[in-house]
Amino acid sequence: MRMGQGVEWALHCCLNLAWVDAPVPGQRLAAYYDLPPAYLNKQLQALVRAGICESVPGARGGFRLAGAAAEISLLDVVVALEGREGAFRCTSILSASPGGDPGRDYSGSCAISVSMRRAELAWRRELAGRSLADVGTDVLRYSPDAMDRVRAAFT
Amino acid sequence: MRMGQGVEWALHCCLNLAWVDAPVPGQRLAAYYDLPPAYLNKQLQALVRAGICESVPGARGGFRLAGAAAEISLLDVVVALEGREGAFRCTSILSASPGGDPGRDYSGSCAISVSMRRAELAWRRELAGRSLADVGTDVLRYSPDAMDRVRAAFT
DNA sequence: GGGGGGCTACTCGGATAGCCCCTGTCCGAGTTGTATCGG
């Protein structure tokens, strides 16, 4: 149960994009955090496919947020990179056990699957309830000059 | 972000072990669910290492729960197989950004890391609050003859 | 008949290959800005 490295990168990048209006090239974002440019570009592409970011090709192009930062939740970013399916996979092994119906889907009736799903639901609810704007507010509370520093670095 | 397959197997096996007093061979558990015996044995070994199960070697041996089912949470089983470290990995990329201290650990101060960690905490709390006995009770409410069927199959 | 010893069968335990997905990288398509040439 290990989350991809790109999630952290994408979250930080999105937070920066929320503070900059102009498109920011992926190469500059990579240089800012000392990350592999091509690989970071791959993660940003996933964000574009998910509709979180917009890409502007050509010179003076780059990436920018597709919508308002308050409307983009951390869950959206995670789902964009890790997929919609949950971590726990119920393969309905009860269908192979004695007294089970082969071919039946036990993911809805199996008590174990229900419990695991409920836990993941709590996790998703927590992530869905926190937007990029909320996180940005927390950052500014900790270091008020962060936004100015980011805007100065990317414009 | 994909959880190992063995988690589902281990949870079902532990639930059965909670209903049977005598040690149950891993091979019989594997046959019950039509699973690879050697690989399931590997997962059960991890449970033994974590102190959740006890192993009895020799003929008439097998695995049994080390403690009371009410004292073993779903989180214990998950941690035994997936490790204690969380899914989200904060590599403190802020330390490489302009204005960041190289070598400093930002996992406690980075707002993104804190938010992700809080979500995982909610997930763990949900799993820690549900014991094997609780899940067994839910199963019996859905199919009251499950315990008798399991005891008949493993004794 | 009772007891001891050896044997067999069965079980766990760790060590050993195979495969898939994440990680990392490269080069091509497309677009913008610019410099140059002509009117």
Added chain:
DNA sequence: CCGATACAACTCGGACAGGGGCTATCCGAGTAGCCCCCC
């Protein structure tokens, strides 16, 4: 001096290798039960 055009630089986008961990398997160490032999 102004406009159009060709060029060049920069950017995204998808296609291409490499490695780590999950998946799957095998065989050896150790023990309980049982049978046989001996007293």
